[in-house]
Amino acid sequence: MISRREVERQVISDLRDLARAGLSAPEVFRQADPMLRDVLGFDAVCWHTTDPATGLVNSVLTDDLELDDFRQAVQLEIWGDDVARFPEIRLSGRGADTLSRATGGVLRRSLRYREQIAPAGFGDELRAVFDAGGGMWGCAAFMRAPDRGPYRAGELVLAQRAARHLGIALQRSQLLHSPFTQPPLPPAVVVLGPDNHLLGADEQAERLLGEFTDDSGSIFTVPTSFVMVAEQARSAATGIRTPSGLRVRGRDGRWFVLHASLLRGKADGPAAVVITPASPADIMPVVFASYGLTPSEREVALRIVQGRSTGDIAQILCTTPLTVQDHLKSIFTKAGVRSRREFVARLLMAHPPDVWT
Structure with a gap:
């Protein structure tokens, strides 16, 4: 047995x-x-x-x-x-x-x-x-x-x-496909009622809703991500939470960011949810997480993207150039690249690491 x-x-x-x-x-x-x-x-x-x-x-x-x-x-x-x-x-x-x-x-x-x-x-x-x-x-x-x-x-x-x-x-x-290989899309808008049911959507939003379909659609008539970002905005209006965008990945691999605002400024009113394609800056935290970068390495990686020199990074982060160099070596190893240029290029394409443990 x-x-x-x-x-x-x-x-x-x-x-x-x-x-x-x-x-x-x-x-x-x-x-x-x-x-x-x-x-x-x-x-x-x-x-x-x-x-x-x-x-x-x-x-x-x-x-x-x-x-x-x-x-x-x-x-x-x-x-x-x-x-x-x-x-x-x-x-x-x-x-x-x-x-x-x-x-x-x-x-x-x-x-x-x-x-x-x-x-x-x-x-x-x-x-x-x-x-x-x-x-x-x-x-x-x-x-x-x-x-x-x-x-x-x-x-x-x-x-x-x-x-x-x-x-x-x-x-x-979540990182099987690069989100930036498809043609760019314009922003789209969905309007939800106080109960988070769909009141209306522009033509672009109607096409995009299917990208995020999940099991909650039968209840709210919209995917979970739209309900969550709308409720975040409602709770922010009462001072309970700080409003924030919500990243969500579509069925074809593209990443989007959802932001919600209350049309009447009241928590019990309708909410507009704006859907925008994620920019490299929006997706950067996701890619950093995919590489397993430490908080210190993320700080250095962000400055690499900004084009900062090793000396500048050391000064900004109140550390030594030698420490920055050590972080750079670790970042390049985790990302599977050999140089700053390769690292920035990989970030812009949002490629996942080649080796997964």
Whole structure:
């Protein structure tokens, strides 16, 4: 009989292979589901891709959950103050957490549990964030039936290990194509009502909506990314959050940036979402994350793009030219180039690294 440890070892091996396979994000999720379902002991899962630079959710995929409740999930994620939220898990560095651990075993301390998880018939929830190379490429929520009891410590540890490999798999899936090889597109505008349903779209936006289609379209009539950026703008209007753009990758590999503004300046009014093709500057944080650059290396890399000399970079960053040279060597090695010129050219084309670990 195969022991649980052997099963877990095989699951991690399979996930490591999955990370090397070069699959799209939906394919990664579809293949990871059966690998993890039995060994983690969950009954339903909701998978998400995210903006790698900000960690904001930009898509949803699930075969288990009725998305009639997803509107409430968005509200709780943006407006709610709860435990074991995706940003908190990421900041903690744990990679995964459970409601039972975060609430000390009293699940009803969680707003999310009281208003969404329990009414849907589930008990404990395990959440994982899929980080790699300094970027957050996705996340997932795993729910289990109440009679299974809380997630055990060993299951949480396995989820934390699995999250790393899924991060690498999604990191690669988001950079399979260069976003700057297609002809440039003009900006497009979508207007959403207070309930985030589609009120109108210009001709360009109508063509682009299909680029971001995911499972939430049947609920909101627009993809998740549009709802998330609109809710960000609504929460910013009340002073809860700072407004920010949302990067999202289209089906053909192009990256776009979504920005939302409230047409009447009120959180309960309609919102306009502007879709613009991502510029090299917009996509640079994603590429830096794909190379796995450290924060110091990113600072140096940014100055390389600006055309700064080694001496200038050292002065700006209050360090020595020798330290800058060491960073340059590391940056070039990670990016697979030999010179500043090659590095800048590769950034402008947004090529992923040639070697993935």
